[in-house]
Amino acid sequence: MKEIDLSEFKFQGLEQEALQDLNDLSEEDKEQLLMAGVVSDLSTRSASYLQMDQSAVHCSSKNDDVEIMDIKDALKKYDGLEEYFWTLVDKDKDEFTRSAYENLHGGYFIRVKAGAKVKEPIQSCLMLKSENVGQNVHNIVIIEEGAEAHIITGCSVAHGTKAGAHLGISEFFVKKDASLTFTMVHNWSENVAVRPRSAGVVEEGGKFLSNYVLLKPVKDLQMYPSIEMNGPNSVARFNSVVVAPKGSHLDMGNRVVMNAPNTRCEIIARTIATGGTIINRGHIGAHYTPSKGHLECQGLILGDGRIWAIPELDGSTEGVELSHEASVGKIAQDEIEYLMARGMDEDEATSTIVRGFLNTDIMGLPEKLQKEIDKQIEELQASDAM
Template sequence: MSEQIKIDRFKLEGMEVEQDLQQFVSKYKEELEMAGIVVNELERSGTYLHLNQNPLQCKSHQSGLEILDIKDALSKYDGLPDYYWKAVDKNKDEYTKLAASKVHGGYFIRVSKNVKIKDPVQSCLFIKDENVGQSVHNIVVVEEGAEVHIITGCATSHKVKSALHLGISEFFLKKGAKLTFTMVHNWGEQVEVRPRTVGILEQDAVFQSNYILLKPVKIVQSFPVVYLNGSGAVARFNSILVATPGSYINSGNKIVLNAPNTRGEIISRAITTGGEIIAPGVIEANNVPAKGHLECKGLILNDGVIHAIPELKGTRSGVELSHEAAVGKIAQEEIEYLMARGLDEDEATSTIVRGFMNVDIMGLPLKLKQAIDKIIAETEKDMF
């Protein structure tokens, strides 16, 4: 399948929308909640909402936490010379070039030095109309010793079939900073998605990324890269991917260990019920001591394709890199073990699949976990 997009199909401008926040929130409550957004903002320290091609809400409830629309941030901070297009290469491909030429919005989130934000910041990039082309540019700066959890839900309204989402994300973690970045994607069957994400980690910074894609989508092509440039930095990617018939998901991660005492881990779980998943994972170590582990597990239910591509590159003696990958079906032994406890074959199978998609490792807030469990339960109905 070609990963090329016919870009001219999508309207990249002129999709003006109403600016009434309340109306929007009540109209799309279900979609927003499924994307992990808490509409009354309980236990959220800030919110960024973006609808089609316009920012709708930008609000921080805490001092030391700055949330701006990217355009406002660019004018306020003279074009953000230290950050804007400093992690992602503007000329990387046609999508980055397009995103650079047309910026509709996106968030600029900065956490001040030593400020630890307890409740997550939530953001939602939403498409509500047919054939919308959405281009956002997000920048996150976590200053020295600061901590934050950002939840980004990307979604389309239930009635949207076809749309294009381009998203540039650049993360900057200063010394000892900690960022947990959770992304939930709920797209439509004909939605094409091209995120381009790069993170740069200084000394002792800790980055954890959680990516959850359970709903149908036409094509996702995503390959976030993080560079661990300071000693003692740690990065971990967790992802759970489900490809339904007709979905094509090319989603991988790359961790580059450039400094001593750095660690990286990539864990991915992929299920196909008829779609195609390409899951590349790359860990590269250019300094010592450095440790990396990559784990990729795939389940093929019904038909479908899972192509796991674990890749390790060490350029110095003394690096410790390992990987394990497995693609297959559910072991009969596991099904029968549960059947011996009284579960019938379908119950046993779905129990095992639910375990496979378990998100406990991500340490998500309760509300979000409940939303995800709900999507999993729905997804599961169509699996067997």
């Protein structure tokens, strides 16, 4: 992990004014948010939260089954959230968790009430607006028994912002027979340092489905979310699509621990290095039977760059079923030749293969964002990709 000097960033005095309507944002900032999956037209969202720098500037819900508020307000309303707040992440884990504990700026609290089937996505966004801002956030997500929801979280810089530090704590609680789809889109810039610290618990019959997309440059990102499957018949899936351009250093992955019988998990990561560095970690632990887990780390190097794929399987009892596939390489020449034989030129064939490899068809993202992602994928091809 690369070193970050937090003294280089401003962790005090960068509050922003509240926004009644996200349409009041500048067109440039709305475009930046859109590239992180966050829309200013809230007609397609059940609830919305926006934090800019060190202030929650917008929070609204049009669904009575979705409670959303700034974490500071939730701590006051629920007497410190003793059952949830700092129960899954150790506040003394490292200097980044300590910074978030000692100087909390905000973060979102989302609670979906028991039995609710929330059809429209809930959106949240954590944005760096000022230059060299330091942002400490703590997020709590609670999906109560039998509830279902899809949360789209976008993290972004404002138009023109180049440097900053984002330190984010997230704790997820998926109750009995509940289901959470959590889609995170990162839209940072070349000099931003990012340190998320995330953990979750899934109870009996619960489902936690995670999608992660990072296609833009980021100076230094390190994250390793961990999910504990503590109830029988629970399911966890992670799907990551990641690109590291030149200058980006990514140390990332996912960890799942199956602590109950009849549990299933899957971790699928697709990574491309186009000049940057990716350390792609994955860990599955299985301690009860029957349980099944599969870990897949696939990497492509287009031009320069470096990818480490580090899969780990940990079985502690007879009868667990764990498997992994890991590969790092280049686009196979025979695949290119196959498509060229069917009428494509070499660049078209390369783009088609890359687009299929990344597979960013994720439910709930704005159409304009999906088109932008497709455009970025097209641009990944390089003359020396082979």
